Amino acid sequence: MSAERPHITDEDALRETAALREVWAEPTGIVGFFSNVSHTAIGLRYVVTALVFFLLGGIEALLMRIQLARPENRFLGPDQYNQIFTVHGSTMMFLFAVPVMEGMAVYLIPLMVGTRNVAFPRLNAFGYYMFLCGGLMVYAFFFINAGPDAGWFAYTPLSGPQYSPGKRVDVWAQMITFTEVSALAVATELIVTILKMRAPGMSLNRMPLYVWSMLVQSFMVIFAMPAVIVCTTLLILDRLVGTHFFNPAEGGDPLLWQHLFWFFGHPEVYLIFIPALGFVSTIVGTFSRRRVFGYMPLVLSLVATAFLGFGLWVHHMFATGIPQLGESYFTAASMMIAIPSGVQIFCWLGTLWTGRLRFKTPLLFVLGFVAIFVIGGLSGVMLASVPIDLQVHDTFFVVAHFHYVLIGGAVFPLFGAFFFWFPKATGRMMDDRLGRVTFWLLFVGFNLTFFPMHQLGLRGMPRRVYTYPAEMGWGPLNLLATVGAFVMAVAVVLFLVNAAMSLRAGVVAGRDPWAGETLEWSIPSPTPEYGFLFLPTVSGRSAMWDARPDQPVVTGLRNDRREILVTNTVEATPHHREVLPGPTIWPFASAVTLCALLVASIFSPRAVPWLVLPVGISLLGWFWPRGKPPVPAPEEHRVRARPPRLSADTP
Amino acid sequence: MRTRGAVVLVLACAVATLSCWREKRQFRGAPAADARWAPVRIPPLQPGQPLPDNIKVGPYEGNAWAISEGQRLYNWYNCSGCHFNGGGGIGPPLMDDVWIYGSEPENIHATIVEGRPNGMPSFGGHIPDEQIWQIVAYVRSLSALESPDAVPPRNDHLERNAQPQPKP
């Protein structure tokens, strides 16, 4: 190989642009819409769909708050209320929180690691359609009075065949299957993308903190999801076929459900929380205009949180009568997990302390995260203590705690991330002043809604109650919480108005409006179909800030088919080239046929052998071999790293 | 674009007013025991042109919640004492397709209300009417006369000799 590296000329770049645009173009029309395998399109669809579910879940929350605003209110009866709180919890946890984090990752990770798509584009599309089908299924049943009504956690024997008649709980259990298949699909492709498709030079040591958080979260998904798939499958078998897994009279045990569910359920909240930590690290760094302090402790904290998160599940079961020694172990573990979270907060505080801050909306949301999440974390430490938990378990104290950690810990960073990456996805800035108003309304509304709930729990108000007697004195605090809920609703509406307005008439953003640290800020906004014109290389932890003036790019990848570079796991040196599949309808077909099978199997086990045939045909179409691509000419297409063009702006 | 949105909205409202009958829960049924004002016919034979049936069809056919309540009441009111879990014993089996007094909902309702020779007590007035209709739906489900997706495949009924779990 010659020592001299020629520069890329303008003609090279134009030729490459035209060729790549053609090869990576996604088809239009109805069939084309469902054949799309571009990670940006699928990622945006995930986010938009998840936001629609967020709105629906929010409306359910408002309905609950209206019912609880006054004692002995008759706005909703117990049957409706039970369905609404179940669907609210299931929507927020399964149809909003996890998918929106997955969707942001599907959009951002390939851009941040410097490649053109996720490792398995068709699996990506399939996962999205599974998620969409699962959500539509639950809401279709909900709108005809067949929505699940046993809580988002569906404890047996209440959710068993005798005490939950009809198909409501079966619908819930099957929704789990959809959303967990979707999550597993995304987790798999993110792990492979992150470990094998990073830009040359981006060793593990130089990966952005958001990429680390998604890597850790994806491993957690793979270990946690099977537990809930198992327990919901056992529940469906009990309800449909007559097995006795959870039937105490025939040798089953209702507590088995709780162990299996919470073995998934506790890591689930970390699945939602850990990507948000990645958002916070990114935003703190960019808006402090310095590298985030403590890269190594932050990465280790993420990993420690993930490991510890699997050892806490019994703290949801302290009141079930398990032995005291076991309970003490879980108290210790539940308190210990505060340490890595604390380390992260301290590192970010240190970054803010020594940075030159820019108070834009994303940073405001991160500051709100700190203020709110730390309260949630501290109430979590209280809940970790068995004696205190025995008083406040299953009361509004717990409702307050988990909303503080989930809304404060995940939704606030998510909103910050929306404001931060909206320019990259759409090419326009969101209005910052409206963003500040949104932040303050959300912050004040949130605290008005959920802080009184700590008090309500200590004063004896249990959860999942559709009404309460007037003599208890809980009315005023509940009314305050309802008012706060409506303030939050206004904030969310404002956010949507801001997004809609900015889409049409926002300030044009350009390539890098925030002086960002990571690779996605090196390409135009909105991102082109092919992402990077030439795949980048990386010289330091902050890809953009550590870039040399003549930072090399990768050339030689073929531009007549969808080619990406596979690199080594640890050091990210180039290994080989891989061809990614183009647009295809088969992932959509597979998801739809699998949806039909799963929905029909709620009603009859005979659906399984019959409807597996169309699924098989779709999978056959998906995996039909496409023949070997021709071997490229050796000299013409050897991959090299070359410095970029001399002119300032890439097209 | 606007008409498309309007159509979607109207369709959504229409769907929302539909309600899956299987899932409906009626807590307060029809007012209790009104007198029958036409006979419940057991055999299909009638002299002359058959008169129309004006007894209402069992109100809870295909309703999962009512069948589940019927299952609960079947045990609470000790139907299982004679009919066991449908296999019969002291009383005739309810799981088979032999119906001495007819298998239509109104026939079973009459059997429960009026009682029958050879040991079937008359429950009329002792059990509220809507509970009798719930038991009717459950009894029919024992004989697979109800839609299978409204019927649970098993119950969690605790056996008399179910031992409490030993604490470790």
Add this chain to the structure above:
Amino acid sequence: MSAWQSALDAAGPQAERIARLWWVFLAVCAAVYALVIGFLFAALARRRGDPAPRPADAEATASPTSDRGLTRAVATATAATALILFILLVASVGTGKALSEHGDPNALYIELTGHQWWWQATYQDPSPSQQFETANEIHIPVGRPVIFILTSSDVIHSFWVPNLSGKIDLIPTHRNTIWIRADKPGVYRGQCAEFCGLQHANMALRVVAESPTQFEAWRRAQVEPAPAPDTPDKQHGQQVFTSLPCAMCHTIRGTGAGGRTAPDLTHLATRSTIAAGILPNTRGHLAGWILDAQGVKPGAAMPPNVLPPDDLQSLLDYLGSLQ
């Protein structure tokens, strides 16, 4: 009324210990939060961004010295966090241990069975003739530990009387135990704390703590069967009870009514509430409950009943006589 069902208004040693632990935790957590927010505000106040930051101005501003100082700060904070958590852990485990010992051999045993949506209490006694059953209202003597043996007949419930102790679940075929002691006489309200279906919100109970003599008097009265009706009106009421659906589910010891699936009504008139602690036990409320229980608790197991007005009045007279 503000102390009604409040975990912070303790009337016994269990709730007392938990409340004390809670205040320790609150103080520590509040102090930690104040520190964190204090540092956050200080960090924000320290340096403000340039009035018109240029996008290209993205120099890394960290210097090795400031980062060394930060390393020390973060390490100290982490160590302090671990230490504080350890102290809280010790306090918590110590309290937990204290909660499990009462050391008194002379405890009263009550078996509590949860149903959808009411509480069945069976008072245990070495002599079987002294055992009796009641529902939704439990009397206990002040100063003597009471051991509850808890199980459920259907789904998982949770027994929770915040003024007296933390909660414990009632799980079918499991037998959980909890001991409580009331140190002050009073009436304490409790509520089911595990979602158990349509009327979970309305599954309350009363624990009445009274002096040992009062308790003994109450207990002796409960063991007796129901007093026989002494007026023709009450006799007619008893007849109504045993001929209508009432007797199919309820028991009144001393009459032919032996239903086992609904609360025992033998001494109904001694209770202060009906409908699992939701309605006051007055004639009017009882009439409303009998006629249309579904209006008060939709989905409850008690069906609406149709009675002619005279029968209703006789029935109410009879039930009111069940002292």
